[in-house]
Amino acid sequence: MTDLTPEAAGTQPFDLPKDAAHRLEELEHGLFTSDLSVNEFLLVKEAGFHPLGFVMGSSIYHIGIQTRRWGESQELAKLTEAMYTARELAMNRMEEEAQELGADGVVGVRLDVNYYEWGNDSAEFIAFGTAVKAEDGTSYRNALGKPFTSDLSGQDFWTLMQTGHVPQGLVMGTCVFHIAHRKLTQALGSMGQNVELPNFTQALYEARELAMTRMQDEASRLNAGGIVGVRLEEKSHQWGSHTIEFLALGTAVTRGSGEVTLPKPTTIISLDN
Amino acid sequence: MTDVAGPDDPAAVAGTDGDLPEAAVRRLESSAFSSGLTVPDFAACLEIGLEPVALVQGFCVMQWGWYGPGSGFMRGMSPYVAGPQNAGAYSETYRCPHGYVSVEHRMWGQNLEQPWVEDAWAQGYGTAYRRMIEEATDHGAHGVIGVVDRVASVADTGTTEFHFLGTAVTVEGGPPPAGGVPWSTYLAGQRLTKSIEAGFMPVAVVAALASVRIWAYCMTEYLMEGQMGWGMPGGPQLVDQVSKAHMAARQLARKHVRGQLAGDELHGARIDVVGRELSQGDEVIDCTLRGNRVRRFKDFDPVPLPRPTVRLG
């Protein structure tokens, strides 16, 4: 099994582009930028944080060919590793930018994949977010000493902090799975019947479990108590319909030392759209 | 310049008898009403005391040609001749800085407002609007709400059609408007009631077109085709003629609409701009501004700032 630990992906030396260095320097002089909406900006301030700057990381990755057996359902480990590494590179660069700014964490992280016509079999992986820092000087860095990342919106971040939990990091697990094509006899045999397709079921079940287990492993490495906001995405990218990538994403959290301050909510019955 | 009817302009309404198709007369005579309101809008209007009476529409197709009767050409309007026909219209001239280059070199250019196009548009819009109001008046309505207007051009044939659709309503227990001409508004439902409660009564739907023609001179032609700019001092070159024409079109549309307001306010304004490139930097810019003309009938204290909330779930 390939080593999919974040440390393995992050050991390659990398220099941020010169433009990034200039931009981050400007941000350190007191200007902040953020792609938070006004609502989110105000709520991040309510939570006791101040936005430092818009941070991003990207990596253009070429996904090589991996041979697969037409008739077997299997994980395509090389592709899994490639997708994982590419995203990790983008995330690491974003975290590096956040570290340059002295941030405690990054909120509103978005992971995007872009395809360009001139890059066959290659895709650009981008991670965006807004770096924030606690105003009272407490450090919110995670167990690995790095700024936390989370894909929570400003509203969700505020609500989470009110419940006494603190985000540790965006955790993800990925699995690229090839689904066997059915043999002609099998297909003909079940034509017209209501029947479960066991090899599809088994394959997709296994693939999802792999993705989620890897995500949970990442969370344990951060000594997290739990994961919130788990999303399971399925993409075929450019591989056709029998190869699917399952991506499980979530934010790992731990219980903080602060008391729970979430006030009792007012229940309302909203009478308009 | 424009002859769009308003409730305090009864003279404009006279003389439109017998303009409606026969089918319209038959439909309007039936007692069941139809209405273009959505269910929530319908319910909200009933709550505030507006009774829907009929679905009304107005339609008009205009053609304006360059050389036919009534066209600018026949009326002696020419871009090259200043005269009473285009007095007061916007125009700006540009002269070539190069000196004589060749016969094809455009030594002269002009941005020109086209009042004949604007008049024709206003006539079409006004006629369609008046027909809709006439259908509403026939039903004894006080106003028309939820107006939807559509202006569609068929470029090849040079025709433009104007279509209005709205729901005619009466105000329960209220007096008819001055001159018996119904008021109108694009709004309906909760948005309309909020506007009325805030102290604004709808008067009419107003719109105006401003049409500016760009006759490009040499610099504009070259800049729009990227023929200049390499190594020019001062960096990127602003295409002054085209930028000014666009600004003028929008300013003129506002000016024409303001001329119809007579001191009332315009709310919910919308600007639509269509630019047609003709060739070699020449362009026609048509800018339409539409909105609700409203009149303040009472003072209204500001609503207190609402409390911000965060929803769970």
Added chain:
Amino acid sequence: MTTGAAAPDLRAELRRGAEALAVAPRPSQARGITSDLSVDEALLLHAAGWEPLDLVCGVAVVSVPVGVWNWGRGAISLASDAHDAAVDQASRALGAECGKVRGHGVVGVRVDVAVRTHHIDVELVGTAVRPMDGKDARGNDAAQAMPFVSDLSARDFTLLLRAGWGPVGLAFGASFVYAPRRTAGTAMKQSTQNVELTNYTEAMYSARESAMEKMQRSALAVGGQGVVEVKVTEGPMSFARHAVGFTAWGTAVRLVAKEHQFVRPEVVLPLDDAVVTFEAESLRGKGR
């Protein structure tokens, strides 16, 4: 929010309005305002003590010399400069129109940028506003201040003001870049590997950072302390697909009160999905 006994009668309000139209209007010297705000936005603005003045526009067309989009290497600086010049000029034109109606700034600006083969067109449309008492947030008579331009909606503008921040201007930056090329040999070698394409990464990353940096610089130039609602767009040019453009927009803001005012939101838990209303509701609370 309800005042109990003084709940307004909406039907009576409508009748009053109808009566007002039944008489010929008094001749008014007022210069009719035109505004593209919705009713909600106008009411929020009033609640914050500001009023709309007029619809204002700014348009600029800047030429792009021929040959700029052909295959090349690295950044397409002529295109970036043209883009920046167009946005700058359009902002100035917008600010000038705002100044003519004595507005303090423009909110709800709709930004429309069209990049064409030979020219870049920028259109800005918004509503000029001013505080009803004629003074800006610091109590100065703001007629001499530069009008601010912001793409914040009237609602977001009101929220920010309440928190003690004010918009100062539009922050924008753009950069255009040619897609990098690989040699045939490198392409062959990389075709079977899972590998990062470092020169591609470098080019795209740099271009993105460059657009963001220009945005930051323009925010500093108008005296902003921060930028909110940053929107990043990217994509190839429709007429030259090997050229990619990155833009970053936002509103530059500045703390105008002494310190940030916390909004202390109330947490609500709606007990049902949204129900379509069948009642006309008064602005001042439930009432008939």
